[in-house]
Amino acid sequence: MTTTHTTAVRTVQARPRREDLRDFLRSRRARVMPEDVGLPGRGLRRTPGLRREEVATLAGIGVSWYTWLEQGRIIKVSDSVVESISRVLSLDAAERGYFYRLVGLNPPPAVGADTAPMPELVRLMDSWSPYPAYVLDRWWNYVLTNSSAQAVFGVPRKGQNCLVLFFTEPRYRYFFTNWSTLAPQVVADFRSAAASFPDDPRFTAIQSGLYERSPEFARLWDQHEVRAESNGTKAVVHPVMGEMTFDHLVMHPSTRQDLRVSVHLPRGSEGRHKLERLLSASGSASLMTEPRL
CATH class of the missing domain: 3.30.450.180 (Beta-Lactamase)
Structure with missing residues (x-):
């Protein structure tokens, strides 16, 4: 009786959206410190936060593929990948929903909705x-x-x-x-x-x-x-x-x-x-x- 919350795979195509996606992922990656995800925090780093290859490894996806995603190239993105990257970047509910929309997917409904009185x-x-x-x-x-x-x-x-x-x-x-x-x-x-x-x-x-x-x-x-x-x-x-x-x-x-x-x-x-x-x-x-x- 129901349908899935989103098509399994979509293609990121619109240029302004790709640019927003690029800037969003870079900014979220920059705020996550290596120590936050169990990586060594010492050593020289040219940029703050995680490296692209670290995000890819922790999310279980290819380094080249993630690089293309962050560069705003036209690639196909699945909701499972969005979830994995969201977990690595510690995205909150609003950021996660925004990420879904940037890649052309509908975010899934919230799980365990609050039942407290309003x-x-x-x-x-x-x-x-x-x-x-x-x-x-x-x-x-x-x-x-x-x-x-x-x-x-x-x-x-x-x-x-x-x-x-x-x-x-x-x-x-x-x-x-x-x-x-x-x-x-x-x-x-x-x-x-x-x-x-x-x-x-x-x-x-x-x-x-x-x-x-x-x-x-x-x-x-x-x-x-x-x-x-x-x-x-x-x-x-x-x-x-x-x-x-x-x-x-x-x-x-x-x-x-x-x-x-x-x-x-x-x-x-x-x-x-x-x-x-x-x-x-x-x-x-x-x-x-x-x-x-």
Whole structure:
């Protein structure tokens, strides 16, 4: 159900990128002292840091090949080589991702994403009130919702899966006036999200379970559509307020790219007035659920 995070081998071709790669590798090599990697630090050295042949040897690659890479020549680079060089040069996560992009590869997703709560998101969502907002984890489970999202969309406080509810909860078929338009977009988005975590079995469990439960999901899944995550429109028929239309924005915190934050903005003054009346009647305009990220 998933694809690998990057094509195995790409060719470094763009001239400005090759120059950036050359300068980046030279600067990273210069800051690593021989003693840092278990090599003798004494003796005359014309340049600071490691020599090219030392980097190549420690990374387990050919000296000539590494020299060509650092010189910005047009050569093929694999992700395993990027990982080896990153280890030798002690690149941090940001530098490693930059290195991947310089050689034309997509960096793999972070392993073992932080699961600690993010109280900043609670405050952010509170500041968005009365606009409906919620947070999904990488598997599309609800981990944080505000009271407006609960009142408008009937989303759970936390724990349940957004994708599963969309395809198995009968009321959503009538609640979303554009359900048939949203459905293929939802599946394509989930397939793209799963591809970012190719070794995560929970994606497979969600997909296979829903495949058995929902013929509509199975049909759409078999089409193998993917798309870049984008904002959009949700038109609903609320049981109390009637028709309401929202423009929704999707964002990812810079330090937790696995989280999907969605906020919904009502269209027009009538939409805003309906939302205000609904929240006023429910008395829940500013209540927030407890985070469980």
